Amino acid sequence: MPELLLNMKDIEFTYSSGKKALAKVDFTVTAGEFVALAGRNGSGKTTLTRLAMALLKPGSGSIHLRGHNTAAMTTADMARSIGYVFQNPDRQIFRDSVVKEVAYGPEQLGFAPAAVTESAAWALAVTGLTELAGSFPRTLSRGQKQKVAIASAIAMRPQMLILDEPTSGQDPWEAQSLMELLTELNQQGITIILVTHDMELISRYAVRAVVLEQGRKVFDGPPAELFDGSQDIGAWGLMPPSALALSRQLTGMNARSADELVEQLAAAIKRRGEQYA
Numbered sequence: 001m002p003e004l005l006l007n008m009k010d011i012e013f014t015y016s017s018g019k020k021a022l023a024k025v026d027f028t029v030t031a032g033e034f035v036a037l038a039g040r041n042g043s044g045k046t047t048l049t050r051l052a053m054a055l056l057k058p059g060s061g062s063i064h065l066r067g068h069n070t071a072a073m074t075t076a077d078m079a080r081s082i083g084y085v086f087q088n089p090d091r092q093i094f095r096d097s098v099v100k101e102v103a104y105g106p107e108q109l110g111f112a113p114a115a116v117t118e119s120a121a122w123a124l125a126v127t128g129l130t131e132l133a134g135s136f137p138r139t140l141s142r143g144q145k146q147k148v149a150i151a152s153a154i155a156m157r158p159q160m161l162i163l164d165e166p167t168s169g170q171d172p173w174e175a176q177s178l179m180e181l182l183t184e185l186n187q188q189g190i191t192i193i194l195v196t197h198d199m200e201l202i203s204r205y206a207v208r209a210v211v212l213e214q215g216r217k218v219f220d221g222p223p224a225e226l227f228d229g230s231q232d233i234g235a236w237g238l239m240p241p242s243a244l245a246l247s248r249q250l251t252g253m254n255a256r257s258a259d260e261l262v263e264q265l266a267a268a269i270k271r272r273g274e275q276y277a
């Protein structure tokens, strides 16, 4: 039975301005999941992830991380369990070389020097950054900087990674490479929570989707169910991925990506050709 990592129960949160951002939200994540957190602008996604990181405190409700109430946890305890990757990597990169940046977190957590070196080397290798270890982070591309931010987070060996719109501002190749990295990390056992507006990414990579609308959870289930026509996703400001919509119209099937759509169309054309041969 997979371990329950994050258990947020009956969460209410109101900003000091009086804006109620979350109402009665339950959100649980078990070890090994790849969860997408979606919803229109202002629906409460960032607030929920900040509460999970104990950067905010809920007005009511409880948050447990691996069975421990986060209200009683230190920032270092949190960092050992959850890594957070901001939308804009410039907000979290400060050192003058990639390797120093990646080693900083384990150093702060008090890892022994050999363990710092080992963790940083592993994080650089898994993110494909080993060759850039000595580079000045500010000179890297947006996609490479985002990978430095991910390497810095995983070097602390957290069980879970929360990423806020990590592909924004990247070209399609960089975005795909980043999503493949997240899939690889997930296969290595790191639980992923991906905050995204991109329905294609949800359909293609996530195993579970959670949708917030006006501070309430309105959907929690497999992406296929989110897009199968049974949910009123338009009312939540979402649209089905274009490849999926097109494949339903053209082939009556559900393509999770443009690549799958092309494969389906090629197979349909081949079948047609065989019928008339």
Ligand SMILES: Nc1ncnc2c1ncn2[C@@H]1O[C@H](COP(=O)(O)OP(=O)(O)OP(=O)(O)O)[C@@H](O)[C@H]1O
Pocket (backbone or CB within 6 Å): 015, 016, 017, 019, 020, 021, 039, 040, 041, 042, 043, 044, 045, 046, 047, 048
């Ligand atoms: N610091 C703040 N003070 C007051 N209200 C805030 C603050 N931060 C967010 N809000 C409001 O709380 C609600 C939820 O915001 P939140 O940032 O959690 O939504 P989101 O789903 O992450 O949006 P986006 O997709 O635009 O990042 C919104 O109405 C937002 O305007």
